[in-house]
Amino acid sequence: xxxxxxxxxxxxxxxFMERRALLEQKGLLxxxxxxxxxxxxxxxxxxxxxxxxxxxxxxxxxxIPKPKQVASPSLSxxxxxxxxxxHHSVLLSQGNGSSKGVRMSSPLLRPRKYVAIxxxxxxxxPQGRLSELARCSVVNYEGDVIYDKYILPELPIVDYRxxxxxxxxxxxxxxxxxxxxxxxxxxxxxxxxxxxHAIHNDFQALKYFHPKDRTRDTSRIPVLNQxxxxxxxxxxxxxxxxxxLLQKKIQVGCKxxxxxxxxxxxxxxxxxxxxxxETELAHSLPPRPxxxxxxxxxxxxxxxxxxxxxxxxxxxxx
Numbered sequence: 001x002x003x004x005x006x007x008x009x010x011x012x013x014x015x016f017m018e019r020r021a022l023l024e025q026k027g028l029l030x031x032x033x034x035x036x037x038x039x040x041x042x043x044x045x046x047x048x049x050x051x052x053x054x055x056x057x058x059x060x061x062x063x064i065p066k067p068k069q070v071a072s073p074s075l076s077x078x079x080x081x082x083x084x085x086x087h088h089s090v091l092l093s094q095g096n097g098s099s100k101g102v103r104m105s106s107p108l109l110r111p112r113k114y115v116a117i118x119x120x121x122x123x124x125x126p127q128g129r130l131s132e133l134a135r136c137s138v139v140n141y142e143g144d145v146i147y148d149k150y151i152l153p154e155l156p157i158v159d160y161r162x163x164x165x166x167x168x169x170x171x172x173x174x175x176x177x178x179x180x181x182x183x184x185x186x187x188x189x190x191x192x193x194x195x196x197h198a199i200h201n202d203f204q205a206l207k208y209f210h211p212k213d214r215t216r217d218t219s220r221i222p223v224l225n226q227x228x229x230x231x232x233x234x235x236x237x238x239x240x241x242x243x244x245l246l247q248k249k250i251q252v253g254c255k256x257x258x259x260x261x262x263x264x265x266x267x268x269x270x271x272x273x274x275x276x277x278e279t280e281l282a283h284s285l286p287p288r289p290x291x292x293x294x295x296x297x298x299x300x301x302x303x304x305x306x307x308x309x310x311x312x313x314x315x316x317x318x
Contacts, residue, residue, distance in 0.1 A: 113191075113192055114193050114195065116194070117194055118263035119133055119135065119206070119259060120164075120256075120259050121134060121201075122161055123158050128161075131204075132157075134150060134152075135150050135151060135165070136202075138188055145260055152175040153178060162255075166257055182206060182208070193215075194215055195217075196215075196263070197217065197218045198238075200217070216270055218269045223276050224273055230244070238251070245272060246272075248265065
């Protein structure tokens with residue numbers, strides 16, 4: 001058989017190995033470990049040695065220390081079992097969700113991936129009928145405030161709606177422009193699972209759309225209504241759910257709502273039924289397609305193509 005293609009492939013492989021060695025020398029690529037490069041241990045010595053991960057050895061009979069388990073820094077020492085029983089919803093946010101069943105990973109699956117939001121609006125436009133954002137509060141999984149600012153609407157305020165919003169003219173003195181607030185808030189919400197009550201209103205005020213599989217609306221959780229002894233399909237207010245399920249009174253008095261308190265309450269309600277609701281969602285939401293990952297090293301001919309190599313290496317060496 002002709003040896004032309006074989007010789008060409010051999011030269012190509014030789015170029016590949018030379019360039020790999022060059023990259024290793026310049027510190028741009030970790031040293032290549034060849035299989036079988038470690039000398040085999042034969043005879044009686046083989047029984048007295050144990051191979052550990054990474055190619056190092058230890059005498060048999062000498063206990064190899066196990067790596068210490070490091071607790072997640074985002075979990076408090078007093079976290080309840082429910083709060084650390086993180087489940088597939090995080091996997092959904094990472095593109096690994098499956099509608100065929102719940103996939104559990106580690107028992108500590110980043111509560112920092114969860115936030116709750118609540119917004120207060122004021123009236124602008126003709127007769128103040130247009131709702132615009134005037135305050136936004138965001139809390140983390142534990143209910144700690146990570147964002148709370150007053151926001152100046154893009155149009156002049158006609159109705160402060162103080163009875164419900166709690167916003168007054170005085171608050172607007174320290175308010176920041178809508179565009180600046182929007183940029184700050186969306187940066188927080190990016191790649192997060194966002195909890196809220198009738199959350200579509202908050203997103204509308206932010207002029208933003210959050211992915212459905214990363215949104216948890218406590219006004220649309222049948223499990224919550226069921227626990228509260230209310231009609232499963234009914235749209236129940238946050239105030240009513242808080243009273244029935246948390247024995248908590250919110251939105252009382254004539255000074256308006258507190259967006260911080262409402263966000264914290266929504267997160268409390270979510271955590272109350274989190275495991276059960278996420279299990280049900282796992283069977284109803286379609287799987288999120290994984291992001292394509294391209295690794296040139298998996299294909300040697302692709303990897304050896306000149307256009308994938310830094311120009312300074314090409315000119316300085318080969």
